[in-house]
Amino acid sequence: MKVPFSILPPPVVEKIATVGSIARAGNVASTFFPHLGEQLIQVSGDVHHRTYMAQALVASFFNFFFLFVGSIALYQITQNPDILWQGPLVALFMGFISLITIVNYPRIIARKQARNIENELIPAMRQLLIQVKSGVPLFDAMASICADYGSVSREFRKMVKKINGGLSIESTFEEESKRTPSKQLKRILWHISNALKVGTDVGIALEEIIEDLTKERIDDIRRYGQELSPWTMIYMLAAIIVPSLGITMMLVVISFLGVQVPPIFFAFTLLFIIGFQLFFMDFVRSRRPAVEDV
Numbered sequence: 423m424k425v426p427f428s429i430l431p432p433p434v435v436e437k438i439a440t441v442g443s444i445a446r447a448g449n450v451a452s453t454f455f456p457h458l459g460e461q462l463i464q465v466s467g468d469v470h471h472r473t474y475m476a477q478a479l480v481a482s483f484f485n486f487f488f489l490f491v492g493s494i495a496l497y498q499i500t501q502n503p504d505i506l507w508q509g510p511l512v513a514l515f516m517g518f519i520s521l522i523t524i525v526n527y528p529r530i531i532a533r534k535q536a537r538n539i540e541n542e543l544i545p546a547m548r549q550l551l552i553q554v555k556s557g558v559p560l561f562d563a564m565a566s567i568c569a570d571y572g573s574v575s576r577e578f579r580k581m582v583k584k585i586n587g588g589l590s591i592e593s594t595f596e597e598e599s600k601r602t603p604s605k606q607l608k609r610i611l612w613h614i615s616n617a618l619k620v621g622t623d624v625g626i627a628l629e630e631i632i633e634d635l636t637k638e639r640i641d642d643i644r645r646y647g648q649e650l651s652p653w654t655m656i657y658m659l660a661a662i663i664v665p666s667l668g669i670t671m672m673l674v675v676i677s678f679l680g681v682q683v684p685p686i687f688f689a690f691t692l693l694f695i696i697g698f699q700l701f702f703m704d705f706v707r708s709r710r711p712a713v714e715d716v
Contacts, residue, residue, distance in 0.1 A: 452475040482517050482518070489516055493512065561582070591618060598611055
């Protein structure tokens, strides 16, 4: 996995991160993020968490360094003394934000992958159940859902490839349950693996887990509907009432005081409203549960 949000090219970051003192700093810093290793395994198993942490330190430092040098160059051009203290502060802040963002990037990607998997999980498991109930061997049933189900099919293609390579189904499920970011897929693999180990009917285990997942999805939909009312109220206040009535009242008060409002204030207000609406729409869409398979 490549380190994101870096001014330096990823190969350069990787090479610098192998320097002894920087690698040791990455080892120490990684202890403050105990879940980073698990998140990297879920997203991409080709980078160790200590190595990734060292690369994050390198990337964030050079982001700070280039911004700091840029602020010095800007001061030389403009001769504005405020840049001498504002520039380093902005560079330090952006370097810190870069570090936090890079460290949390695997968690964000893992959540996105988990959501993509869980959106297609119930219909895929229903087809798997139908295949198993029809007498199709479990391996062939798994192969039948290796297409048409998006991220779920991709996960099952990996498992089918491992089984074709000689790994047992139980061991494959155990490995996949450690690697997948989806908690629901972990539960399914755990139930099927237990059914295989104790010799019970896999179809019964699938029926139970599908029923549980369907109930959870219905609860998510009901909870989402209950959340919409307060979020709608917040949207009305922040994007409609405050900008319209607030600005009107402010202009009335300012007209009595004789204070002139700079035009840039209205430009910033417009940008805030547009930015808030885009953020709010994306936020509500990210919390919306999938309903096509319930």
